[in-house]
Amino acid sequence: MSQPYPPIQSWVVPHAAMSATLTAVVQEGQGVRESGALWLGRRADISRVSAIVFPRGKGVEATAGRWKVSSEVFGAVTRWAKPRELSLLGVVHTHLHGIPPRLSRADREYSVQVPGILAIVIGEGDEDRDHLKWGWYVYEHRDYRRLLDEELAQKFEINSKKEEDLCLRVANSDGVFELGRL
Numbered sequence: 578m579s580q581p582y583p584p585i586q587s588w589v590v591p592h593a594a595m596s597a598t599l600t601a602v603v604q605e606g607q608g609v610r611e612s613g614a615l616w617l618g619r620r621a622d623i624s625r626v627s628a629i630v631f632p633r634g635k636g637v638e639a640t641a642g643r644w645k646v647s648s649e650v651f652g653a654v655t656r657w658a659k660p661r662e663l664s665l666l667g668v669v670h671t672h673l674h675g676i677p678p679r680l681s682r683a684d685r686e687y688s689v690q691v692p693g694i695l696a697i698v699i700g701e702g703d704e705d706r707d708h709l710k711w712g713w714y715v716y717e718h719r720d721y722r723r724l725l726d727e728e729l730a731q732k733f734e735i736n737s738k739k740e741e742d743l744c745l746r747v748a749n750s751d752g753v754f755e756l757g758r759l
């Protein structure tokens with residue numbers, strides 16, 4: 578029997594995924610509200626991000642102090658992802674200027690609670706392009722634990738190779754759509 582959540586030792590994120598995430602959260606947040614992205618890929622020992630879904634509109638609460646994706650939106654994303662053999666690997670969201678890039682209590686409560694899932698907080702309202710300054714957390718033993726710097730350096734790799742395909746989509750509580758549809 579296969580385990581429901583195979584353990585993840587490390588993550589590989591294409592450079593294109595990092596830039597696509599940053600571009601989208603900047604555009605969506607406009608410096609006035611939080612925004613975010615869901616990283617998906619095949620869950621494995623080394624998990625690679627191969628798709629990004631940007632939750633938007635219906636079912637998404639985006640204010641200056643909160644970014645909350647409803648369970649309906651997560652459900653829509655899961656239904657889309659499953660036949661593609663994709664799993665949610667990480668939930669990325671921004672904090673505005675002056676708010677430290679740490680998971681708030683609400684972030685912990687609202688976010689997905691699945692072993693091995695990353696929660697990433699981009700600080701300074703996305704002006705901070707240095708990912709080492711972001712808040713990196715992994716869900717284990719029923720809570721999010723902050724990754725230490727050396728752990729992040731060891732377990733997280735940005736791949737600049739061009740050949741990796743990246744699938745970009747938007748989602749609301751009705752479903753997952755091509756970019757530009759929401």
Ligand SMILES: [Zn+2]
Nearest residue numbers: 672680681684
């Ligand atoms: Zn937050």
